[in-house]
Amino acid sequence: MIEREQWCEGCGVTLQTENPEEQGYVPASALEREHIICRRCYRIRHYNELAPVEQDPSATLRLLEQIAQADALVVQVIDLFDISGSWIPGIHRHIGNNPLLILGNKVDLFPKSIKHQRLKEWVQGAAKDLGVKPVDVVLTSAAKGTRIDVVAEAIEKFRDGRDVFVIGTANAGKSTFINRLLKEFGDEGEEAVTTSPYPGTTLDAISIPLGDGKHIIDMPGVVRKDRMSEWVDPKELKQITPDGEIKPKVYQLSEGQTLFFGGLARIDFVEGKRQSFICYLANGLYIHRTKLEKATEIWERHRGELLSPPKNPDSLPKMVRHSFVINATMKEDIVISGLGWISVGSEKAKVDVWAPEGVRVELRSAVI
Template sequence: MVSLTEKRCEGCGVALQTADPGQVGYIPEKALTQDVFLCRRCYRIRHYGETGSVEQDPDAYLKRLDEIAEKDCLVVLVTDLFDFEGSWIPGLSRRIGNRPLLVVANKLDLFPPSVKEGRLKEWVFQLMDEMGLHPADVVLCSAWKGLKINRVMQTIESLRKGRDVYLIGTTNVGKSTLINQLLKKAGRAKEEMITTSPYPGTTLDAIRIPQGDGKYLIDTPGIVRNDRMSEWVSPKELKKVLPSNTIKPRVYQLNEKQTLFFGGLSRFDFVRGKKQPFVCYLSNRLYIHRTKLEQADAIWEKHRGKLLSPPADLSTLLPLQKHVIHLKGTEKEDIVISGLGWIAAGREKAWIEVWAPEGIGVSTRPSII
């Protein structure tokens, strides 16, 4: 019989136990004869597509990051290009100290082919500078599609200089998928090693992967950001909110006093301004409904959870909070709803009111496209 002392699930990093099937880390005793140790949750995610969500402690995961400042290591921050602001880790500079930082901007495949990579990379550097961080480099990639993985590998190797590498990021940025791609490219894994799923919190503890020089590549649990829409949607409906294919921009020529509903999750009121286009960069599966502002409240009350969905269960979201946005018309701007997407506006003045559940981040930024 294999002893469980210090044994951890090779898929999510959690400590294994055989005593309680209802607790995380459970593995049936008969499974201890296998070559790969997977907790029941990881096994079911991989083989049956189950959600396997668990209760998480965001503060505990953030405190784990504080340990990095004491390590001699390279820090690789994996971000989501589609939800860059929402995939940022609060207080990152303080948590990692003066450790060298590489930013890997994932999900490049979601952007239309017309978008230039150089422009995206410049945009990421600009936002990083505004946040007071100066990474050694920024690399764009798509872990899901396996794009630019060689470039990620080469950049990590050139920057780590014989040190451990810590991969950090918020939930749903694709850290574990990226690691699986790196291992595959290096010829060290023919199939998925780290458990991945589209649901937040799949990795539960640090997973240490030995390198050839005695150092480690460490995958850390995703940091939970409760100010993102994607954290509040049910696992079943998350597939409609998180894009999985190249975004098809949807353009709406709006007159003032018109409204756009983004499913039953949020609403966009064009209160005042000249007729102008608004380009919606949201999941292709998310339904957008246009109506007159004077009818918006009645339609919202009658059709939310039905025509306007997700969510089907209205109790999963907090009441809506209004965000007033005044576009000055001096530059192209994006109106960002964290965890949902953004609406691109042109160089026209506009008074916008965005309604989103309480606590969800709503902001503006220089246009990414």
């Protein structure tokens, strides 16, 4: 048996040596090491092994409740590629009176022509709509290290000698961000926190000491089931997760045409003048255009083969329809949470979007 205070430095889970099939397992011999990580983290780091982890969303939210009782700076990491899907619902209730710094991550995914100030103002507007008043919004790419010095300065300024809680939804990039901070400003060595493309990698709070006796605490990601990323098989997740600058794909569609996004979703142009549908999705995701009158037949015949991911369509919930009216008074984005968005609005239109039941599909003012 091992003591409670021994926990995995990679994901924060309590270590145990009894059951290899349970979370937190380590061989007894591993307890002699200076830095201990569980078998799951070891396999992720050394073999790129991915596996879904059953998590209790309510347990994660209960962990967040301690933040309101602390005197600390709260850094919320949001995924700029999926802003609505990476907000923590009711964030103001969890942080109490503590200051909130919003970190807009994955700015490197946007075309270089997009002004950072425009993105920042867009995030500020989204926060205002949700009743959140951050002390500041800073844009960065944790993976690339973009503007990480600006982020560090903002944290030091607003923490004012206090602890720092880093929070966010699963897969927003919290752990990647902390590792980037340690790489730039800490001791060199192996990454402190395990990261992977699959949501739910961090299982418990991880506390990392700062130089003044305070700590930066990486909290487990809040799981949201309304994003496509939570439903895709781990082996297929990279196909829908952008890893570099998005190359928009422009389709000139006429009324009665359909676009398939792999076998994950589809958009039907039901009514309107010929116009552009600009797709902002992972560059490697297969997009197939066809006639609406043939769409159902093609979907049923080729989903899981030509139309993939997913290879196994039965792994997803049933498809449901979301209908939108485009008024063409301004450019708008049709957002499929966890997958990307389609920019529309040059002409009036009626559009149907099909996505797995429970996945958020919404219309917003255009970000680009």
